[in-house]
Amino acid sequence: MARADRMTIDSGVPSMDLMESAAVAIARVASRVLQRMSGRRVLVLCGPGNNGGDGYVAARLLRAQRYKVRVASLAPPDRLRGDAARAAASWTGTLLPAQECDFHGVDLVIDALFGTGLARDLDPAAQTLVNRLNQWRRETKQSVISVDIPSGVDGTTGAIRGAAVEADETVTFFRVKTGHLLLPGRTRCGRLTCAHIGIRSTTLESMGVKAFVNAPELWLPHLPRPRVDGHKYTRGHALVVSGGASFTGAARLSASAALRAGAGLVTLASPTEALAVNASALTSVMVRPADGPVGLAHVLADERKNAIAIGPGLGVSEASCQQVEAALKPQAYRRAAVLDADALTSFESDPFRLWRATRGAPGPVVMTPHAGEFARLFAECDGNHANRSKLDKARDAARVSGAVVLYKGPDTVVAAPDGRASIQTGASPWLATAGSGDVLTGIVAGLLAQRMEGFLAASCAVWMHARAAEQFGPGLIADDIIATLPQVWRELCGESA
Ligand SMILES: NC(=O)C1=CN([C@@H]2O[C@H](COP(=O)(O)OP(=O)(O)OC[C@H]3O[C@@H](n4cnc5c(N)ncnc54)[C@H](OP(=O)(O)O)[C@@H]3O)[C@@H](O)[C@H]2O)[C@@H](O)CC1
Ligand SMILES: Nc1ncnc2c1ncn2[C@@H]1O[C@H](COP(=O)(O)OP(=O)(O)O)[C@@H](O)[C@H]1O
Numbered sequence: 001m002a003r004a005d006r007m008t009i010d011s012g013v014p015s016m017d018l019m020e021s022a023a024v025a026i027a028r029v030a031s032r033v034l035q036r037m038s039g040r041r042v043l044v045l046c047g048p049g050n051n052g053g054d055g056y057v058a059a060r061l062l063r064a065q066r067y068k069v070r071v072a073s074l075a076p077p078d079r080l081r082g083d084a085a086r087a088a089a090s091w092t093g094t095l096l097p098a099q100e101c102d103f104h105g106v107d108l109v110i111d112a113l114f115g116t117g118l119a120r121d122l123d124p125a126a127q128t129l130v131n132r133l134n135q136w137r138r139e140t141k142q143s144v145i146s147v148d149i150p151s152g153v154d155g156t157t158g159a160i161r162g163a164a165v166e167a168d169e170t171v172t173f174f175r176v177k178t179g180h181l182l183l184p185g186r187t188r189c190g191r192l193t194c195a196h197i198g199i200r201s202t203t204l205e206s207m208g209v210k211a212f213v214n215a216p217e218l219w220l221p222h223l224p225r226p227r228v229d230g231h232k233y234t235r236g237h238a239l240v241v242s243g244g245a246s247f248t249g250a251a252r253l254s255a256s257a258a259l260r261a262g263a264g265l266v267t268l269a270s271p272t273e274a275l276a277v278n279a280s281a282l283t284s285v286m287v288r289p290a291d292g293p294v295g296l297a298h299v300l301a302d303e304r305k306n307a308i309a310i311g312p313g314l315g316v317s318e319a320s321c322q323q324v325e326a327a328l329k330p331q332a333y334r335r336a337a338v339l340d341a342d343a344l345t346s347f348e349s350d351p352f353r354l355w356r357a358t359r360g361a362p363g364p365v366v367m368t369p370h371a372g373e374f375a376r377l378f379a380e381c382d383g384n385h386a387n388r389s390k391l392d393k394a395r396d397a398a399r400v401s402g403a404v405v406l407y408k409g410p411d412t413v414v415a416a417p418d419g420r421a422s423i424q425t426g427a428s429p430w431l432a433t434a435g436s437g438d439v440l441t442g443i444v445a446g447l448l449a450q451r452m453e454g455f456l457a458a459s460c461a462v463w464m465h466a467r468a469a470e471q472f473g474p475g476l477i478a479d480d481i482i483a484t485l486p487q488v489w490r491e492l493c494g495e496s497a
C-alpha cells in the first residue's frame with residue numbers, strides 16, 4: 001500500500017489529495033451511520049501518523065456538516081509530521097489528549113489511531129484506550145468506524161498487536177488488505193467498505209501482486225463447462241479411494257461431490273471387504289475393487305482416470321503411504337491428485353517422503369489440510385515466530401511440497417508454489433460439520449478431472465463449497481452441500497448452461 005501511495009504521489013497526485021479523498025469516504029460512511037441512529041455527537045481518536053491525519057480531515061468535514069465533533073489525540077499535535085501535521089493544523093475545533101477523553105454521551109467514535117503503519121504491539125497507553133473504547137461500545141451498543149483498519153490489527157497478517165478495536169464499519173482505501181481477510185483481523189472489521197481515493201489500478205501491474213480475494217473473477221474464465229459436442233469422457237474421470245468397511249462414508253461424500261462438480265464419471269476404488277456397503281449406497285458412482293497399493297495401481301492402469309482423490313476415511317498407516325505414492329507415481333500422462341485427511345497424516349513422521357512424491361507427480365497436486373493436519377505435516381512452516389500469517393504459512397508449504405496447498409478454516413487460503421494465493425471471505429460457520437471437508441476434496445477432484453489448473457480448481461472449489469453453504473443456510477450438513485451445488489452452477493453459468 002505504501003508503494004502504491006508513493007507511485008501515485010510520484011506520478012503527480014498531491015498526497016494531501018489522497019488524504020482528503022480518504023476522509024471524504026470516511027465522512028460519508030459516518031454520516032450514513034449517524035443519520036440511521038439520529039446521532040450528532042462524534043469523537044475522533046487520532047494517532048501519530050497519517051491514519052490520524054485522515055481522522056483530523058474527517059473531523060473537519062463532519063463539523064462542516066454541523067455534527068458536534070471532538071478530536072482526541074494520542075500524540076501531542078506538535079509531534080506530528082508531514083501530511084498528518086498539515087491535517088491536524090486544519091482542525092480548529094475541540095482537541096484533547098486521548099488519555100483524558102470521555103466517551104460519555106458520544107454517538108459515534110471514529111478510530112483513526114493506527115492504520116497500515118502499525119509497526120509493533122500497541123504500547124500500554126494505546127492498549128488501555130482501545131480496551132476502554134471496546135468496553136464502551138459493548139455496553140452502549142453505539143457505533144465505531146475504523147479508518148483503514150481497526151487499530152491494533154496488523155494490516156498484513158490479521159494478527160492482533162496487543163489489543164485491537166472492535167469496529168462496526170471499516171473504511172479502507174484502494175484495495176482490501178490481507179489483514180482484513182485473515183483471522184482474527186477479519187472479526188474486528190465489521191462491515192468492510194473499500195473506497196477509491198485516486199490510486200489507479202494500473203499501479204498494481206508493476207507491483208507483481210499475487211494475493212487475491214477468492215472471487216469468481218479469479219477463475220470464472222477457466223471454469224469447465226460441458227461442450228455441445230462432448231461426451232462423458234471429455235468431462236474427465238475421477239477416482240476416489242475408499243477406506244475399509246467401517247470408514248466408507250467419507251469417500252462416498254467425496255465421490256458424489258466430484259460428480260456434482262462436473263466430472264463425467266466417478267469411480268470409487270474400494271477394498272473388497274467394503275465393496276458391498278459401498279455399492280449398495282451408491283448409484284451414479286461406479287464401484288471397483290482395489291485392495292492396498294497393488295490393487296490401486298491396477299485400477300490406475302486405466303489412463304482415462306485422470307484425477308484421483310485420496311485420504312478421506314483412508315486410515316493412518318504405511319499402506320496408506322504406499323497408496324498415496326502409487327497415486328502420485330510418475331507417468332507419461334498428467335493425472336491430477338487431491339490429498340486430504342489420512343493421506344496427509346500418514347506422512348506425519350516423514351513429510352519429506354511425501355514431498356518427494358508430490359514433487360515427482362505427473363500432474364497438479366492439491367493438498368487440503370485443516371489446521372491440525374497442517375501443523376502435523378508442515379511443522380517447519382507452522383511456527384508462530386516473526387508474526388507470520390496463515391497466508392505466509394500456506395505459501396511456504398506450497399513451496400516446500402511443490403503442490404497447491406488449500407489450508408482450510410474460516411479464512412481458507414489456497415497457495416500455489418509460484419506464490420499465487422487466494423483468501424476466502426465470509427464462509428458460513430455451518431461448514432464446520434462432519435464430512436464437509438470430504439465434500440470439498442470431491443469438488444476439487446471433480447474440477448481437476450475436467451482439467452482445470454490446480455490453483456484455480458482449488459480456489460474455485462473453496463468458493464463453490466462456501467457459496468453452497470451460504471445458499472442452503474442454517475442447519476447445513478455435508479450432504480446438503482452436494483445437493484446445493486446445482487444452484488451454485490446455475491448462478492455461475494446462468495440458466496442455459
Ligand atoms: N499518502 C498516504 O500514504 C496515504 C495514507 N493514508 C492513511 O495513512 C495511513 C498510514 O499512515 P502511516 O504510514 O503514517 O502509518 P499509521 O498507520 O498512521 O501509523 C504510523 C504511526 O504510528 C506510530 N506507531 C506505529 N506502531 C506503533 C505502536 N505500536 N505504538 C505507538 N505508535 C506506533 C509510528 O511511529 P514510529 O514507528 O515512528 O514510532 C507512526 O507515527 C493509512 O492507514 C491511511 O489511513 C490515506 O490518507 C491515504 C493516503
Ligand atoms: N468456522 C468456520 N467457518 C467457515 N468454514 C469453516 C469453519 N470451520 C470449518 N470450516 C470449513 O469446513 C470444512 C471442514 O473440513 P474438515 O475439517 O476437513 O472436516 P471433515 O474432516 O469433517 O470433513 C473446511 O472446508 C473448512 O474450511
Ligand SMILES: [K+]
Binds near residue numbers: 147
Ligand atoms: K485505524
